[in-house]
Structures are given as C-alpha cells and as structure tokens.
Amino acid sequence: MSRKILLEHADVPGIDTFPIYRQHGGYDSVEKAVKMDPMAIVEEVKTSGLRGRGGAGFSTGIKWSFLDRKSNNPRYLVCNADEGEPGTFKDRYFMEKLPHLLVEGLIVSSFALGTHTAYVYVRGEFFWIIEALEVAIAEAKAAGFLGKNILGSGFDLEIYVHPGAGAYICGEESALLESLEGKKGYPRIKPPFPAISGLFGCPTVINNVETIAAVPWIIVNGGPAYAAIGIGRSTGTKLISASGNIKKPGVYEIDMGITVEEFVMSDEFCGGLLEGRTLKAIIAGGSSVPILPAHLAFKTAAGEPRLMTYESLFDGGFASGTMMGSGGFIVLDNTACIVRNTWNFSRFYHHESCGQCSPCREGTGWLEKVLHRLEHGEGKMHDIDLLVSISKKIEGHTICALGDAAAWPVVSAVLHFREEFESHVKNRGCL
Amino acid sequence: MKLIIDGIEIEVEPGTTLLEASRRIDPKTAPPAMCYYTGLKDSGGKCRTCLVKIAQSSPNNPRPAVRLVPACRTLAEDGMIVQNNTSQEVLDARKDVVELLLINHPLDCPICDQAGECDLQDLAFKHGVSTTNYEEERRRYPVQDIGPLIKLHMNRCILCFRCVYVADQLTDGRCHGVLNRGDASEISTYIEKAVDNDFSGNMIDVCPVGALTDKTYRFKNRVWFSRPVLAHRECDKCCGQTVVWLKGNEVIRVTARKNEVAEVISFICNTCRFEKKSLADWEVEGPAHVSRESVISQNHYERNTIIPSLGSSDV
Amino acid sequence: MPKFSDASLAKVKEIIARYPEGRHKSALLPVLHMAQAEFGGWLSTETMDYVASVIGIQPIEVYEVASFYTMFELQPTGQYVLQVCHTGPCCLVGADKIIAHLESKLGIKVGDTTSDGLFTLKTVECLASCGTAPVMQLGRRYVENLTEAKLDEMIESIRGNKS
Numbered sequence: 001m002s003r004k005i006l007l008e009h010a011d012v013p014g015i016d017t018f019p020i021y022r023q024h025g026g027y028d029s030v031e032k033a034v035k036m037d038p039m040a041i042v043e044e045v046k047t048s049g050l051r052g053r054g055g056a057g058f059s060t061g062i063k064w065s066f067l068d069r070k071s072n073n074p075r076y077l078v079c080n081a082d083e084g085e086p087g088t089f090k091d092r093y094f095m096e097k098l099p100h101l102l103v104e105g106l107i108v109s110s111f112a113l114g115t116h117t118a119y120v121y122v123r124g125e126f127f128w129i130i131e132a133l134e135v136a137i138a139e140a141k142a143a144g145f146l147g148k149n150i151l152g153s154g155f156d157l158e159i160y161v162h163p164g165a166g167a168y169i170c171g172e173e174s175a176l177l178e179s180l181e182g183k184k185g186y187p188r189i190k191p192p193f194p195a196i197s198g199l200f201g202c203p204t205v206i207n208n209v210e211t212i213a214a215v216p217w218i219i220v221n222g223g224p225a226y227a228a229i230g231i232g233r234s235t236g237t238k239l240i241s242a243s244g245n246i247k248k249p250g251v252y253e254i255d256m257g258i259t260v261e262e263f264v265m266s267d268e269f270c271g272g273l274l275e276g277r278t279l280k281a282i283i284a285g286g287s288s289v290p291i292l293p294a295h296l297a298f299k300t301a302a303g304e305p306r307l308m309t310y311e312s313l314f315d316g317g318f319a320s321g322t323m324m325g326s327g328g329f330i331v332l333d334n335t336a337c338i339v340r341n342t343w344n345f346s347r348f349y350h351h352e353s354c355g356q357c358s359p360c361r362e363g364t365g366w367l368e369k370v371l372h373r374l375e376h377g378e379g380k381m382h383d384i385d386l387l388v389s390i391s392k393k394i395e396g397h398t399i400c401a402l403g404d405a406a407a408w409p410v411v412s413a414v415l416h417f418r419e420e421f422e423s424h425v426k427n428r429g430c431l
Numbered sequence: 432m433k434l435i436i437d438g439i440e441i442e443v444e445p446g447t448t449l450l451e452a453s454r455r456i457d458p459k460t461a462p463p464a465m466c467y468y469t470g471l472k473d474s475g476g477k478c479r480t481c482l483v484k485i486a487q488s489s490p491n492n493p494r495p496a497v498r499l500v501p502a503c504r505t506l507a508e509d510g511m512i513v514q515n516n517t518s519q520e521v522l523d524a525r526k527d528v529v530e531l532l533l534i535n536h537p538l539d540c541p542i543c544d545q546a547g548e549c550d551l552q553d554l555a556f557k558h559g560v561s562t563t564n565y566e567e568e569r570r571r572y573p574v575q576d577i578g579p580l581i582k583l584h585m586n587r588c589i590l591c592f593r594c595v596y597v598a599d600q601l602t603d604g605r606c607h608g609v610l611n612r613g614d615a616s617e618i619s620t621y622i623e624k625a626v627d628n629d630f631s632g633n634m635i636d637v638c639p640v641g642a643l644t645d646k647t648y649r650f651k652n653r654v655w656f657s658r659p660v661l662a663h664r665e666c667d668k669c670c671g672q673t674v675v676w677l678k679g680n681e682v683i684r685v686t687a688r689k690n691e692v693a694e695v696i697s698f699i700c701n702t703c704r705f706e707k708k709s710l711a712d713w714e715v716e717g718p719a720h721v722s723r724e725s726v727i728s729q730n731h732y733e734r735n736t737i738i739p740s741l742g743s744s745d746v
Numbered sequence: 747m748p749k750f751s752d753a754s755l756a757k758v759k760e761i762i763a764r765y766p767e768g769r770h771k772s773a774l775l776p777v778l779h780m781a782q783a784e785f786g787g788w789l790s791t792e793t794m795d796y797v798a799s800v801i802g803i804q805p806i807e808v809y810e811v812a813s814f815y816t817m818f819e820l821q822p823t824g825q826y827v828l829q830v831c832h833t834g835p836c837c838l839v840g841a842d843k844i845i846a847h848l849e850s851k852l853g854i855k856v857g858d859t860t861s862d863g864l865f866t867l868k869t870v871e872c873l874a875s876c877g878t879a880p881v882m883q884l885g886r887r888y889v890e891n892l893t894e895a896k897l898d899e900m901i902e903s904i905r906g907n908k909s
Binding site for chain 3 (some may be wrong): 089127128162163242243341
Binding site (some may be wrong): 085167171184189191350351352353354355356357358359361364365366369382386389392393396397398399 | 475476477478479498499501504506524528530531532534535541564565567590609611612613614616617678730
C-alpha cells in the first residue's frame with residue numbers, strides 16, 4: 001500500500017469542513033510554523049527536496065530563497081490552481097476533497113515568505129471549487145488561523161480566490177500574473193523573474209496547488225522525513241492523474257520510485273488495460289511531454305525498469321525518454337490512433353496559443369493544419385518531415401514554454417510512430 | 432561595462448539592451464527588430480526576429496545560454512559574449528521566424544502603399560528564404576473601418592503591438608487594441624469606432640508593414656516616385672518637424688522624421704500630418720536623407736533636386 | 747442599459763478591495779463573470795461598457811479581455827449551453843461519439859443553438875476531468891462519465907420542464 005501524505009484523509013466524511021479537518025490534525029502545522037523562524041521553514045522545504053508539482057519540477061525551497069526580501073514593496077504568494085494541461089486533474093480532485101489543506105499550506109508558506117496577501121488563481125470553470133475554497137477561507141478566518149494577528153503571532157494574512165475565465169496559457173506563471181492584473185493572459189518576457197518583479201511589480205512566489213499542499217506535512221514531520229521518501233532528487237509523494245484506456249482512471253498518490261509497470265498494471269493504481277487490449281503508448285506528464293511507445297514505457301532504452309521519478313522518466317532524453325511534467329498520465333491502447341491523438345493535441349495548442357509571439361502564433365496553426373490533413377486522408381509523405389521542420393521552427397524560439405509544448409508531442413510521435421503516419425498517407429486516413 | 436558582439440568589443444552603460452549595443456556598433460549589422468521601438472515603453476520581445484545567442488553571460492558564468500534571447504529585451508552584462516550574425520543557429524532561427532511571419536501575410540506588395548518603405552519587405556529580403564512549404568489558405572480578416580484618417584488592412588498585420596503602445600502612451604484614451612487570441616488575434620476597435628485623436632496618426636509611422644496606412648495618401652503614389660523633404664512649421668501641439676513628401680509641388684503626404692534604424696525621432700500631431708497639405712504651410716529645409724539601399728533612393732533625388740522654395744540644391 | 751443590483755454593486759466593491767489601491771483592473775475577470783451571469787448569459791457591448799465604467803477602465807480594455815477568454819460569450823446563447831470537452835483523453839474514451847450523438851439528438855451542429863432557444867452546443871478544450879471522461883460543462887457544474895443514455899435523459903428532462 002502506498003503511503004499517503006496529501007490524500008491521507010481525503011475520504012473522511014466532512015473533511016472539507018473546518019471542525020472535522022481540525023480533528024484530524026488539520027492546521028497543526030500553522031501552530032508549529034508561527035513559532036519558527038521563517039527562514040528555518042524555507043530551509044526545511046529546501047531539505048525536503050520538494051520540487052514544483054505544476055510541471056517544471058524546480059526546487060521549491062530554492063525558488064522561495066530567490067524571493068527579494070530586501071524590496072520595500074509588499075511581497076505576494078500566488079497559488080496556481082489553473083489546472084488545464086490535458087491529462088491532468090489532480091489539483092481539482094485535491095481541492096474538492098481537501099480545501100482546508102490548501103488553505104493550511106498557504107498560511108504556512110505565506111508565513112515563511114513574509115507575504116500578507118495570497119491569491120489562489122483557480123480556473124474559472126471550477127465554480128464549485130471557488131465556492132468551496134471561499135468557505136474554507138472564511139472558516140479558517142473565523143477560527144483565528146487567518147486575518148489579523150494569526151494565533152497571537154503578530155502575523156497577518158488574507159487569502160483571496162481569483163477566477164480565471166478559460167485560457168490554458170494562464171497556467172504559465174507570468175501569464176497568470178497578467179490575468180490576475182485584469183489583462184489578457186500574455187506571458188511576460190523574462191527577466192525580470194517574478195521573485196524580483198511579479199504581481200503588481202512586487203516580489204512574488206507562484207506555486208502549484210500540490211506543491212503548497214505538501215508544505216504542512218514537511219513542517220510537522222520535518223524536511224528529512226519527506227526527503228526519505230522517493231529516490232534521488234525525486235523526493236516525497238506525487239499525485240498522478242491517470243486517464244485514457246485503463247480500467248481505473250483517477251487520481252493516485254504514489255511514492256516516487258514505484259515502477260511505471262506497477263503503476264499501470266497493478267490493481268492499486270490504474271488496474272491495467274481493458275480486456276483483450278494491448279499497450280500502445282503512454283504520455284506520462286500531460287499532453288506537453290514526449291509520447292513513449294510501449295517498448296519504452298516500462299523499460300528504458302538500456303533495459304532498466306522505468307520508474308515514476310523525474311530522472312527515470314527523462315532517462316534517454318528526447319530520443320527514448322519523456323518527462324514527469326504535471327503527472328498527467330495518459331494511457332493509449334491498440335485501439336487508439338497516434339495520428340488522431342497528435343492532431344487533437346496540436347489543435348489544443350493552436351487554440352490555446354495566446355498570439356503574442358510570432359513563432360507560436362503562426363506555427364501552432366500550421367502544425368494543426370498539416371496534422372488535420374494527415375488524419376483526414378489528404379496528407380502527403382513529405383508532410384511527415386514537414387511536421388518535424390515546423391516544430392523546429394517553433395521550439396526554443398518563443399516567449400514561453402507553450403511553443404515547446406506544442407512541438408514536443410509532434411516530434412516524438414513522428415519519431416516513435418513514423419509507420420503509422422506513413423500508413424495514413426498510403427491508406428488515405430485511419431484504417 | 433564592456434561586452435563583445437560578433438567579436439567586436441563595445442563599452443555601454445548599465446541598462447543598455449543588446450539591440451541598442453549592436454546598433455551602436457553598426458545599425459546595418461544589428462539584429463532586425465519588427466516589434467521593438469525605442470520610444471515605446473514595454474514594446475519588444477514578441478516578433479522574435481532579433482533573437483541572438485549568448486555565448487557567455489559573464490566571465491563568472493562562462494556557459495552559453497540554453498535558449499536564444501531577444502536582443503531588444505535582454506540587458507548587456509559586463510563580460511558578456513554575444514553572437515548575432517556569426518552564429519548559424521541565430522541565422523537559421525531568424526530565417527524560421529521570417530518564414531512564419533510571412534506564411535499568413537498576403538504578399539500584396541504591388542498594391543500596398545507601404546511597399547518601398549516596408550520593414551517586412553526589407554526583413555524578408557535580407558534574412559529570409561524565398562520558398563516555403565506552407566500550402567494552406569492565408570488568413571483573412573473582414574474589412575474594418577477605423578475612420579477617415581487611418582486605413583486598417585488587418586490581413587497585412589504582423590501583430591507587433593506598436594500601434595497599441597502608441598495609443599496607450601501618446602494619445603488620451605486608447606480605443607483600439609488587440610482582440611481575440613492566438614492566430615485569430617486582430618487589431619480592432621471592436622465597435623467600428625473611428626480612431627481619431629491628436630496623436631493617433633503616429634500609429635501609421637510606427638507600423639512596420641502596410642497594416643496601418645495614411646488614408647489621405649491612399650493609392651496616390653508609389654513612394655519611390657515622390658520626393659521627401661525635411662520641413663517644419665510652428666505647431667502648438669508637436670515639434671512641427673516633419674518629412675513632407677512631394678509630387679511636383681503637391682504635398683501628398685506628411686510623416687514624422689525617422690533615424691537610421693527607421694524609428695521616429697519625434698512624434699507629430701494629426702494637424703501637421705493630415706491637415707497641412709499645402710507647400711505654403713511648410714518651411715522646407717532640404718532633401719530628406721534616404722539610405723542608398725532603399726528603393727526610394729533609386730531616383731537619386733538627393734542630387735540636383737529642385738526644391739520649390741529653395742531653388743536648386745546639390746547635396 | 748444594464749445595471750447591477752445594489753447587492754451586486756456591493757460585491758463589486760468588495761472584489762475591488764481585494765487588490766491594492768490603484769489595481770482595480772484586477773477585478774475585471776470576477777466582475778465580468780458576475781455581469782455575464784446577471785445580464786442574460788452573455789456580454790453585450792452595453793454590458794462591457796457598463797463593466798468598464800463600474801471598474802473605471804477604458805471599454806477597449808474590457809473588449810480585449812472578454813474576447814481573449816473562452817468562458818465569456820460575446821453572442822447570445824441558448825438557455826442551456828452544453829460545452830463538451832473534445833481534447834485527447836476525452837476522445838480516447840468516446841467524446842467524438844458523444845458530440846456526434848448530441849448533434850443528431852439536438853438537430854444542430856457544434857456552435858449552433860436549437861430553434862427553440864433551449865440548447866447551444868459547443869466543444870471546449872480540456873476541462874481537467876480526464877479521469878471521468880467524457881465530460882461536459884453545463885452552467886456552473888460538470889456532467890461526467892457521459893453516455894448517450896445519460897444525455898438523452900437529461901435533454902428530455904429539460905425539454906419536459908419547459909413544455
């Protein structure tokens with residue numbers, strides 16, 4: 001049985017209410033934290049090895065230590081709850097189940113960072129989650145865990161929920177800040193980085209929901225205890241959203257380091273494939289990461305078992321590996337069409353490109369059109385190489401990572417499934 | 432601080448961008464810039480034509496930067512080593528970006544008033560390739576009227592955002608902007624409102640392509656058949672220093688003066704631009720200098736030009 | 747001319763107060779959501795101009811934002827807007843068939859509204875509900891694990907309530 005840190009109490013009835021949550025140890029970390037030196041909390045998070053769970057996997061403690069504390073401006077903590085990476089639904093599940101754990105994490109993190117205002121940017125479609133978080137915030141405030149002089153510590157904090165309105169790009173942290181300022185979600189040109197000049201031009205830390213939610217456990221149990229879970233630089237547990245052609249789609253909290261095969265095949269997690277089906281491919285970290293064919297899913301190119309860790313998933317680089325990303329784990333069986341799926345994702349990136357920089361604005365549409373042709377039986381052989389060439393025109397040339405995210409799934413699909421593309425040309429579409 | 436660009440060392444003050452530093456070495460070899468505009472705050476970073484390679488950030492950080500960076504929005508650092516025209520990666524990326532800027536451009540230069548003074552033409556000529564594998568329909572927008580002074584031709588727009596910054600920073604109330612998103616983005620007033628206030632005409636001068644042109648000059652002439660002269664007048668709204676474009680003795684167009692990288696030196700008001708269309712309105716100073724590379728200079732008008740108010744001049 | 751109720755105006759004031767002095771533009775997305783809910787489910791030019799005046803920004807700033815985000819409707823819609831997710835994971839488990847079924851059941855194409863003004867059918871990109879796919883947004887909630895039978899029942903029940 002996998003250990004549960006985040007989801008330990010997820011199925012306790014009434015855990016979304018303050019009294020029940022408190023009975024189960026909720027907000028204990030706040031009591032402990034407000035007696036600590038804020039910098040000691042930052043150190044604890046550094047020691048834990050916690051890495052950003054939104055997709056980039058950057059060390060949270062180091063990110064926190066970049067925050068400009070010398071500035072005379074106020075500082076802000078912003079929680080990225082704009083979950084929208086295809087294949088990813090863990091933050092939504094988590095916030096539905098445990099809104100108070102997010103609030104608790106925000107309080108402790110704010111105390112560590114010295115921020116007196118925190119905003120939670122939730123994707124606008126989650127109306128019920130916005131309401132649930134507002135209720136949780138009000139309950140925490142009524143109990144003295146939020147507002148002025150929290151638990152007599154002299155520390156003040158307000159948390160506000162801010163709705164998005166339908167734009168995947170706002171999950172990119174600087175686009176999120178623009179959106180929070182009431183503008184279009186255009187990613188900012190960096191530097192300056194948010195730690196120096198973020199929300200309203202002030203020093204800002206932006207963390208994913210799951211990242212913030214891991215902080216209370218780290219404070220109560222210590223950074224070393226967290227770092228003891230997992231393998232190497234992949235410490236702690238990770239929420240994985242499992243979807244696609246599997247028996248048991250859902251959100252699973254895993255110890256980092258279990259094998260991909262166990263995750264897909266065991267009854268504790270995905271429950272294996274549907275009867276009579278065979279594995280074709282996996283997309284391990286949300287639609288943006290390279291797709292892996294079956295023979296590279298459970299084993300690396302060197303024949304080692306592939307593990308659910310940042311490093312093992314990346315083993316082989318873009319030639320034979322992929323990335324942990326947001327933990328959006330999509331399984332494709334033999335009934336799935338790679339060309340169709342790639343076209344689908346490419347339509348997604350075309351639809352979600354903000355339009356600010358030219359390579360992404362023009363290139364994503366071009367990719368979609370060529371893939372549409374191939375899927376609908378009008379493609380030519382040279383279109384297959386054209387896909388790679390367009391991707392290379394976009395990759396690395398854009399303001400933000402959406403350009404790369406649009407390119408990687410296409411390049412990897414052509415790399416690993418070229419015959420399937422060729423078959424679409426020869427047979428004028430799907431067989 | 433000192434940095435090296437394409438092997439040439441230059442000393443700059445802190446806060447100087449790589450684009451400014453390159454332009455100081457030589458405007459002709461500096462990275463091309465289709466969206467950055469020196470006088471417009473927050474402009475730049477979007478078109479990606481000025482991407483350069485940082486071979487070394489500083490002596491303390493000798494590794495090359497992972498990604499190419501936009502020269503217009505990247506600050507010089509002491510000891511930085513930058514590759515512009517000496518990096519194949521940069522030249523290839525620039526070609527890619529030029530191609531992407533052109534795939535949806537109508538290429539209607541033969542009927543475009545901007546032809547001959549179009550930054551996109553120059554960019555494509557200098558940095559582009561002449562073929563593309565793009566086979567799709569080019570993007571088209573419905574025609575939108577933005578008033579009697581400025582003609583909007585959205586199909587030609589490359590979304591540099593300069594006109595939005597002009598409206599934000601020079602006029603008293605922006606009424607146009609970039610609507611929608613992605614490749615459906617368009618310059619629009621949304622409600623077909625006339626863009627008309629004292630400095631709105633500067634949108635025409637900053638537009639790198641023929642998306643915003645002077646409606647009062649529309650189809651009057653090819654730019655290379657007209658004669659630009661420097662002229663000025665007393666104006667209570669702006670500097671009054673302009674370029675007046677002549678066809679015979681007729682003033683067919685008035686624009687702001689531009690420097691050697693084709694940026695406006697001082698913005699002018701709409702009265703000077705649109706209402707002073709008689710030579711009697713202007714004190715003519717002499718021929719405006721046009722780069723020898725420009726198609727406008729084909730008529731050698733700078734030599735032995737007859738300036739109506741000055742008589743013959745030999746520049 | 748649209749006008750918020752007194753209670754809504756108080757709410758707008760409270761929202762603006764969440765952001766620092768001079769950063770009132772931050773209230774734009776939350777107030778546009780309120781306006782869309784209160785003024786007929788879409789944002790007319792009049793509604794957007796009103797929102798601009800309530801917040802104290804230029805109308806073009808509202809048009810830019812409203813046209814960027816997909817949740818804001820710039821045209822009138824049917825009373826019930828069925829927004830079916832058609833991104834990868836949903837399509838792996840039948841979203842395409844669900845959309846085709848809805849088109850035939852409602853007799854309209856994606857993007858259209860039924861002649862009785864009851865239903866608008868739209869496709870949307872990933873709703874972050876891939877584990878309970880296929881899924882659609884209906885008003886302020888999601889309907890998950892969609893099947894043709896489930897949709898038929900829902901549509902009949904809405905039609906029944908109307909007649």
